[in-house]
Amino acid sequence: MIKLLPYIEINPNIAPIASVIWLHGLGADGHDFEPIVADLKLPKNLPIRFVFPTAPDRAITINQGMIMSAWYDIAQLDPNKHDEKGIFESEKMIGQLIEHETARGIPSDKIILAGFSQGGVIALHTGLRYPKKLAGILALSAYLPLGERLKTERSKENINTPIFMVHGITDNIIPIQFxxxxxxxxKQLNYKIAWHDYPMEHSVCTEEVNDISQWLQAIYFTS
Structure with missing residues (x-):
């Protein structure tokens, strides 16, 4: 039997028709983005289940080997240097969570992968390679790892999947140029991608949350 990542979930008052799997950033846990569900102010006629997994603990090189929850190791702040083993391990674990949602009655094309920072990196990496159609991919303060390999590794099923990237203009953790x-x-690979940036650092702001809410509703009310 497959052992899933530990997670918390927030369910709507009626049976969900869709799921958002939301991945936290470095050193956080599944509770980190729990408050955003209320902040999104989604309409009652859009019953979404939110799933917030917690990443495994691992040593983080850039933090002097400190053990913390992380989707992959970071050796240096370089968008071209990646912990490929950790990234692909996390891809597998998130794939298992997607399959768990489909087993609970949510079709894959009603599932959005979302994440902040490291979590957004894994959401992009996993979503673009997932073999079944997803509803969307949301990346907050993140970037695409292993982009040079995407053309050969990407899933045909998700070439037209909506992507939303949001970022702080003064982010000093993951610089906006990344x-x-x-x-x-x-864009060059012809993905359906939207971009918004905000006058903030490595964080989340009210305007961003409002934009995410509108994006979620646009996906689910038109799909």
Whole structure:
């Protein structure tokens, strides 16, 4: 039997018709983005289940080997240097969570992968390679890893899947130019990608949450 990542979930008052799997950033856990569900102010006629997994603990090189929850190791702040083993391990674990949702009655094309920072990196990586159609991919303050390999590794099923990248203009953790480079790569590969940036650092702001809410509703009310 497959052992899933630990997660918390927030369910609507009626049976869900869709799911959002939301991945936290480095050193956080599944509770980190729990409050965003209320902040999104989604209409009652859009019953979505939110699933917030917690990443495994691992040593983080850039933090002097400190053990913390992480989707992959970080050796240096370089968008071209990646912990491929950790990234692909996380891809597999998130794939299992998607399959768990489909087993609970949510079709894959009603599932959105979302994430902040490291979580957004894994959402982009996994969503673009997932073999079944997804509803959308949301990346907050993140970038695309292994972009040079995407053309050969990507899933045909998700070439037309909507992507939303949002980023802080003064982000000093993942500089906005990293994200813009990723946006350009995805644009050149003809993905349906939207971009918004905000006057903030490596964080989340009210305007961003409102834009995410509108994006979610546009996907689910038109699909």
């Amino acid at each position: 994200a813009r480079l990723s946006y350009n790569v995805l």
